[in-house]
Amino acid sequence: MASATALIALDWGTSSLRAYRLGANGAVLDKRALPWGIMNLPVVEASATGAKAGFDQAFEEACGDWLRDAPGVPVMAAGMVGSAQGWREAAYLDVPLRVADIGAGLTAVPTRNGAVLHIVPGLIERGELPNVMRGEETQVAGALEDGAAGELLIGLPGTHSKWVRIDGERFSHFDTFMTGEAYAALSGHTILGRTMERGAPFDAAAFERGARVALGHAGINGVLSTIFSTRTLGLTGALDGAAQADYLSGLLIGHEIAALRTGRAAAGLIATPRIVLIGDGRLCERYKDALALYGYTNVAIAAQATERGLWRIALQAGLVRAD
Amino acid sequence: MASATALIALDWGTSSLRAYRLGANGAVLDKRALPWGIMNLPVVEASATGAKAGFDQAFEEACGDWLRDAPGVPVMAAGMVGSAQGWREAAYLDVPLRVADIGAGLTAVPTRNGAVLHIVPGLIERGELPNVMRGEETQVAGALEDGAAGELLIGLPGTHSKWVRIDGERFSHFDTFMTGEAYAALSGHTILGRTMERGAPFDAAAFERGARVALGHAGINGVLSTIFSTRTLGLTGALDGAAQADYLSGLLIGHEIAALRTGRAAAGLIATPRIVLIGDGRLCERYKDALALYGYTNVAIAAQATERGLWRIALQAGLVRAD
Numbered sequence: 001m002a003s004a005t006a007l008i009a010l011d012w013g014t015s016s017l018r019a020y021r022l023g024a025n026g027a028v029l030d031k032r033a034l035p036w037g038i039m040n041l042p043v044v045e046a047s048a049t050g051a052k053a054g055f056d057q058a059f060e061e062a063c064g065d066w067l068r069d070a071p072g073v074p075v076m077a078a079g080m081v082g083s084a085q086g087w088r089e090a091a092y093l094d095v096p097l098r099v100a101d102i103g104a105g106l107t108a109v110p111t112r113n114g115a116v117l118h119i120v121p122g123l124i125e126r127g128e129l130p131n132v133m134r135g136e137e138t139q140v141a142g143a144l145e146d147g148a149a150g151e152l153l154i155g156l157p158g159t160h161s162k163w164v165r166i167d168g169e170r171f172s173h174f175d176t177f178m179t180g181e182a183y184a185a186l187s188g189h190t191i192l193g194r195t196m197e198r199g200a201p202f203d204a205a206a207f208e209r210g211a212r213v214a215l216g217h218a219g220i221n222g223v224l225s226t227i228f229s230t231r232t233l234g235l236t237g238a239l240d241g242a243a244q245a246d247y248l249s250g251l252l253i254g255h256e257i258a259a260l261r262t263g264r265a266a267a268g269l270i271a272t273p274r275i276v277l278i279g280d281g282r283l284c285e286r287y288k289d290a291l292a293l294y295g296y297t298n299v300a301i302a303a304q305a306t307e308r309g310l311w312r313i314a315l316q317a318g319l320v321r322a323d
Numbered sequence: 324m325a326s327a328t329a330l331i332a333l334d335w336g337t338s339s340l341r342a343y344r345l346g347a348n349g350a351v352l353d354k355r356a357l358p359w360g361i362m363n364l365p366v367v368e369a370s371a372t373g374a375k376a377g378f379d380q381a382f383e384e385a386c387g388d389w390l391r392d393a394p395g396v397p398v399m400a401a402g403m404v405g406s407a408q409g410w411r412e413a414a415y416l417d418v419p420l421r422v423a424d425i426g427a428g429l430t431a432v433p434t435r436n437g438a439v440l441h442i443v444p445g446l447i448e449r450g451e452l453p454n455v456m457r458g459e460e461t462q463v464a465g466a467l468e469d470g471a472a473g474e475l476l477i478g479l480p481g482t483h484s485k486w487v488r489i490d491g492e493r494f495s496h497f498d499t500f501m502t503g504e505a506y507a508a509l510s511g512h513t514i515l516g517r518t519m520e521r522g523a524p525f526d527a528a529a530f531e532r533g534a535r536v537a538l539g540h541a542g543i544n545g546v547l548s549t550i551f552s553t554r555t556l557g558l559t560g561a562l563d564g565a566a567q568a569d570y571l572s573g574l575l576i577g578h579e580i581a582a583l584r585t586g587r588a589a590a591g592l593i594a595t596p597r598i599v600l601i602g603d604g605r606l607c608e609r610y611k612d613a614l615a616l617y618g619y620t621n622v623a624i625a626a627q628a629t630e631r632g633l634w635r636i637a638l639q640a641g642l643v644r645a646d
Contacts, residue, residue, distance in 0.1 A: 189508040220589050223546055
């Protein structure tokens with residue numbers, strides 16, 4: 001039966017919870033979005049016991065009915081639900097790592113309604129400045145094609161942008177840039193926000209102007225310096241208030257891409273990589289435009305990476321099987 | 324008479340107003356600090372007319388009695404009081420500029436109590452990313468020795484750090500780094516602040532650890548990336564919560580100095596400059612320590628730069644004379 005549930009897959013982050021009912025070969029049969037991120041769990045009645053009762057309540061709301069309709073169906077989750085502040089800590093796996101090995105690291109959590117939730121581990125790359133991810137490893141797995149060879153660079157723009165280098169079938173390296181959160185903090189809590197006129201439509205020219213700064217000589221002083229131009233270009237009449245937010249956005253994203261390029265050169269990676277972007281569609285388009293300025297033109301945008309990744313990892317773990 | 328007032332000098336910024344009564348040769352006879360920055364003026368009674376009445380009221384509180392005791396004594400001010408949001412806009416002077424030429428650009432404002440306030444102009448360096456300062460030009464003037472030759476690099480660390488290149492008797496170039504304000508926004512309004520334990524005593528080792536990041540290979544990804552290590556070093560148990568604020572401070576200041584050094588190299592400035600720092604004493608000590616890591620060891624800290632600078636500019640303008 002084509003509509004039989006094969007897997008319940010949860011994307012459970014800090015601020016939201018998405019639930020997918022997947023059928024044969026991972027086809028999406030149903031999906032839901034709930035506000036129950038791990039920092040925003042439902043308040044449970046006083047009789048519920050245990051510090052983790054909010055997780056059980058959210059889990060029940062996300063997929064209790066699906067589980068009753070398909071008893072014994074496997075359930076998986078990826079994201080911050082596996083962090084120290086989550087339902088159960090799912091220990092990090094170390095990068096470098098074969099993509100196929102993620103499924104061997106799942107953490108099982110018994111739930112109040114009798115199911116077992118399998119939580120995907122995050123990844124860590126140790127070193128002088130360690131890097132971590134939770135949830136993105138699953139999206140990356142979902143964006144990969146089977147049997148792909150060579151280098152692939154996967155970008156996950158957002159609050160904390162991740163850039164993941166895949167070599168053949170391995171995670172070989174990743175970086176984090178706090179671009180989205182820095183943008184919010186700078187535009188919301190520094191003098192730069194004071195002259196920004198909010199709510200203007202996206203100004204592509206201002207975004208590109210900002211994104212070009214780190215390309216040229218003017219970017220040499222780095223982002224702590226160039227951001228001040230958001231204000232001084234306003235003072236000198238060269239940048240309208242309505243254009244300043246998109247200029248700053250372009251400026252930060254340009255510095256991110258410039259640093260990525262510098263880091264690649266320092267690592268001896270000369271060839272222009274194939275790039276796949278995962279994330280919010282409009283943000284991915286901005287990154288695609290900025291990447292083109294820096295010579296990165298082989299850029300695709302992945303769809304349904306999270307649910308595909310959860311399916312792929314469930315296959316690895318033997319929780320489901322391919323038809 | 325040694326205690327006769329020769330000049331009333333005001334350091335009038337965004338959030339505070341400092342008043343100095345200066346005698347012969349600029350000796351400080353008296354000084355006051357008031358909270359009446361230009362964004363925090365006293366509320367005046369309804370009968371006071373004009374949008375600028377708050378400035379007159381603050382001016383009266385700062386030095387009205389000094390003026391009555393010494394009628395006709397010249398009065399000067401430097402800082403944001405000369406901005407578009409200030410009492411009267413004092414047009415920017417363009418850099419490059421002879422230090423001796425600042426005094427020719429004063430803007431005179433008649434005050435309610437019959438005095439004339441002379442406002443020092445800010446400086447602007449035009450270009451692809453313009454730079455501006457208001458107030459720092461006066462501090463720089465106050466830190467210079469008469470007849471100095473060669474290059475001097477003057478750093479004014481703070482909310483918006485300025486680095487000013489003096490060649491002989493000229494302002495030849497300056498940069499701005501929003502280091503202090505970025506630190507406040509990142510530690511107060513991003514995930515980095517969540518694990519910081521506040522109120523710990525200064526941790527010099529954590530500060531130095533952060534300041535070294537931009538020196539080495541780990542800094543290559545730039546500040547948008549390295550700041551995330553404040554969190555990940557905490558996650559891996561390598562950095563206590565009590566050390567994270569000073570680590571982040573060192574990290575940002577290190578990136579600032581690294582960018583300054585890169586910019587100097589790109590401009591063909593190879594020689595290690597003499598450096599003078601102006602500002603809060605403890606912050607200047609932090610910068611001095613970080614500068615040493617980057618090979619800048621010829622560093623002095625200036626005292627009384629503001630009041631000396633106001634006196635020097637008053638001399639240039641002919642408002643006072645040297646004895």
